[in-house]
Amino acid sequence: MIPQGEQGSADEGRPNLPDSSLGADRPLPLSVRSLTVSYDRKAVLWNVDLDVFAGRIVGVVGPNGAGKTTLIKAIMGLLPLQSGTILINGKPLKKQPGAIGYVPQRESVDWDFPVTVHDVVMMGTYGTLGLFRRPGRKQREICRRSLDQVHMSSYAHRQISNLSGGQQQRVFLARALAQEADLYLMDEPFAGVDAATEAAIIELLRTQRDTGRTILVIHHDLQSVADYFDDVLLLNRHVVAYGPVGDVFTVENLRTTYGGKLAVLPEHANGET
């Protein structure tokens, strides 16, 4: 098969949907056009185009410093854009605060903060709750359900520093679930998580996808890419390739992404070795 290189026109880069019945007239959950982001004067992401379709789990793969974290932070409006537009469900994020659910990297917070697991998950509901309003029964119910989904209910009243790394990761997932968003962005949710928890998380993501949610996951383990994701985005400062895993996750594309430094190639990558 011909690996898809850098995207020329928008249509070329779109993955072929398995069933095109999925609302063609509905706006895309995420649509990025010629996005450039730079820190200081150095462009970290350059001319990124990306259309993500509803009900897909998309893996974002690339070497360290490729700009993966930068991409999802830009999508969430946490970074100033040098150029480009980002539409969520066809509209800018500013018009619909809280439309994106977020699972940050675990190191991004102070785990000694005096809050319980329950409090943290509750914070997921704050965005949609609005200013000055206090969380009520509905929010507590959402919180309970989210904790259940990640099997952390029995830890609800623990202070968050008394948790293992995998448990902390699940707290972040529960907080994101409590956001009840349609589009989720996750920054390395599998980092430092054991195999059983990893399987449980991917299972959870799949059930979320099957209810029509869309999930972008930054991922480092190339071995599991083919297994976990519907689509894959190979990123190294720009889009190297993007599309359904079967089409795009090829040895040649991986070589381009990692600049030939890739010592061990994943077993499941397509193409001759």
Add this chain to the structure above:
Amino acid sequence: MNAGLPVFLSISDIAESTGFGEQMRRFWTMSDPAVRTAVAGTILLGLTCGMLGCFVVLRRMSLLGDSLGHAVLPGVCAGFLVTQTKHIGWIFTGAVLSALLAAGVISLIHGRTRLKADAAMGLVLSGFYGLGVVMLTRLQRLPLGNQSGLNRFLFGQASAISAQELAIMAALAGLVFIVVLLTYKELAATCFDLEFATASGIPTRAIHYLLMLLVAIAIVISIQAVGIVLLSAMLIIPAATAHLLTDRLKVMIVLSMVFGAVSGVAGANLSFLKSSLPTGPFIVAVLLLFFVLAFLFSPRYGLFTRLYGRRVQRRQSLADRIIKALAESRSGTELTAADLAATLQVSQTEATAAINMLRHDELIEVAGTGFRLTPGGVEYADALRRNERLWKAFLEREGELAGQLFDPDTDDIERVLGAEMIRELEGGT
């Protein structure tokens, strides 16, 4: 630092002439309206600073509190210059404006240059404070300068709070309290995870500036009694102390407010005992006392508590191992303390301490030159063996029992697993 300690007014002068007991009585009966004002004022500022301090400390903005605290000096002097008298309305306004200006300059330097936040804050702190001291020295040369009592803004004088000032303080403190109640959830979310809060649609930038404004107000409330030099202590120490004592944000806020208020009053009392003593240093001394106590003896995070707890735990687990060793050699000869120390690879003193504990609990007894288990000890040894077997069986089957959560370090296995599960496990082994 500058020119002498503050000039003192009414109460302090009386203080010199009378004795210690008399002064104590005067303070605590609160018959003197000036004392009542001072106490009410320090309580108000303690509560306000204690509450806001929690957010400041948790947002890692402690240095910001310090910078803004020092940065109010030029505003205080300017407020005085405008009216040429000690008109508190103007002085408060000047202080708020100069704190906000400082906050703005810090954001500007931090955002627009390559300098990091700490450098920006250091610059602003020393710059503004230096300017303030220059203005202050100028003011003191003016004819009205000396009677202005501006000096006491440096180290604070609770007794100088007037009834009118107290009214303003109460209004401002009430305002801060209401705003915090209304925006509690946004403040907490912003402090915990700024990026997540922003991404989930909370107006974190507005919340940040709101917090700055509230801190500026708290500082203004405190200038009179605490003084500019030690202002940041009032924001940081109560919150830091409370943080060592609890794992709940709401509890931390309440504790911090209590520490702030109590040390405010205690500081006012101490400085009242002798004239020419400023209030600020005493308040800070009391705060520090609280902090040191919490640092050493906090139930969970105290230095002593932890060391002591670890020693108790060590001795307990050594005692358990001694019981096991004795149980295994039950048929043979008794073991001496030296034997036990050697087999368990611990020092003889450690072994002796554990043995004494066990003898006190009547689990072991002296037999010949060594020790053996009492009937109670035999029972205890059986219980230990059973527990060990259960945990092992449980861990082996954890895959299929994954829904069951436990914490082997702190939980009692019988309670965690329940009688039914234990029967099941015992049946299986």
